[in-house]
Amino acid sequence: MYMDLVVLRLGHRPERDKRVTTHVGLVGRALGAKGMLLASDDRGIERSIKEVTKQWGGNFFVKTGVNWREELKRWKQEGGKVCHLTMYGENILDVIGEIRAEAKKENARLMIVVGAEKVPYEVFEAADWNVAVGNQPHSEIAALALFLDYLHEGRELKAVFEHAELHILPKRRGKEVIVTRKE
Amino acid sequence: MYMDLVVLRLGHRPERDKRVTTHVGLVGRALGAKGMLLASDDRGIERSIKEVTKQWGGNFFVKTGVNWREELKRWKQEGGKVCHLTMYGENILDVIGEIRAEAKKENARLMIVVGAEKVPYEVFEAADWNVAVGNQPHSEIAALALFLDYLHEGRELKAVFEHAELHILPKRRGKEVIVTRKE
Numbered sequence: 001m002y003m004d005l006v007v008l009r010l011g012h013r014p015e016r017d018k019r020v021t022t023h024v025g026l027v028g029r030a031l032g033a034k035g036m037l038l039a040s041d042d043r044g045i046e047r048s049i050k051e052v053t054k055q056w057g058g059n060f061f062v063k064t065g066v067n068w069r070e071e072l073k074r075w076k077q078e079g080g081k082v083c084h085l086t087m088y089g090e091n092i093l094d095v096i097g098e099i100r101a102e103a104k105k106e107n108a109r110l111m112i113v114v115g116a117e118k119v120p121y122e123v124f125e126a127a128d129w130n131v132a133v134g135n136q137p138h139s140e141i142a143a144l145a146l147f148l149d150y151l152h153e154g155r156e157l158k159a160v161f162e163h164a165e166l167h168i169l170p171k172r173r174g175k176e177v178i179v180t181r182k183e
Numbered sequence: 184m185y186m187d188l189v190v191l192r193l194g195h196r197p198e199r200d201k202r203v204t205t206h207v208g209l210v211g212r213a214l215g216a217k218g219m220l221l222a223s224d225d226r227g228i229e230r231s232i233k234e235v236t237k238q239w240g241g242n243f244f245v246k247t248g249v250n251w252r253e254e255l256k257r258w259k260q261e262g263g264k265v266c267h268l269t270m271y272g273e274n275i276l277d278v279i280g281e282i283r284a285e286a287k288k289e290n291a292r293l294m295i296v297v298g299a300e301k302v303p304y305e306v307f308e309a310a311d312w313n314v315a316v317g318n319q320p321h322s323e324i325a326a327l328a329l330f331l332d333y334l335h336e337g338r339e340l341k342a343v344f345e346h347a348e349l350h351i352l353p354k355r356r357g358k359e360v361i362v363t364r365k366e
Contacts, residue, residue: 023322030319087357093340124356127300134340135351136213139206145325146332157276157317170320173307177269
């Protein structure tokens, strides 16, 4: 498993993308990423994801207002790998084996880049892999979710989050939530 | 494979959910559903998904302004099954085998219900399965994508769409699109 698995969200426009970027962050958290870097200043997103983490546990971080060029450059200088999700890339079914093999190395670090509509060409060049989660237009939220699921081979779907206030008891019908208030 | 696989989107609020519901539709189309029923009147969504289908192929339909209670009732009367995606349900890893077995029956029909924030309790009751794509809060877009991928066991990620104007040639770097203009 990647020791360090971070989502870099590009091209977020504060008005238009508020909910989509929030979903990107929540998917990252729920499916095993360590945190999200947001190349835009939007504290509302940071707040709503932190609120979810407070209630549902884990240590997911959100860092807003990052300079994505510098983050990418530093990540690579420190030996991290970069995977850019794009419908133009190689089909995930063809490359996920290679990415999983890389993930098993010691101190493996992976940054997953998720864009909005237009992604600068230098991102395609900087990436170790340009991965298409299907070569059809759909959704960066769906692409991230499927990528994380293929990477972790489903194990993330039963992950237990530490120091959570809320736990769901899975049920065939209805809702059951166990509440553990922290002092 | 389900002969008939339809997404029912509940609780769409035209202003707030425009982009999220569009992503729900595009994910349905890209990952093997036949169409989307939208329990709200929002022609803008219908138009943008139809535009994608015109360019990228296939026969995905969008029907807006449906009465979801009647759609659910008729679907079940006609022998169709209903699967509601909710974080409160049974974990997908525990029930997907049962759903796949059902899908292999002759004339199998499955409706996948995807809600927004609050889903009426009668939906939990009407569903044959309440399925949690992980029991953590994240995104209905991600939940639908993962559900369809588990249902189809990845085959949908290489599906070919009929009479498409645009085709992507998957590439390790860069973008390549083949354009076939219809007369």
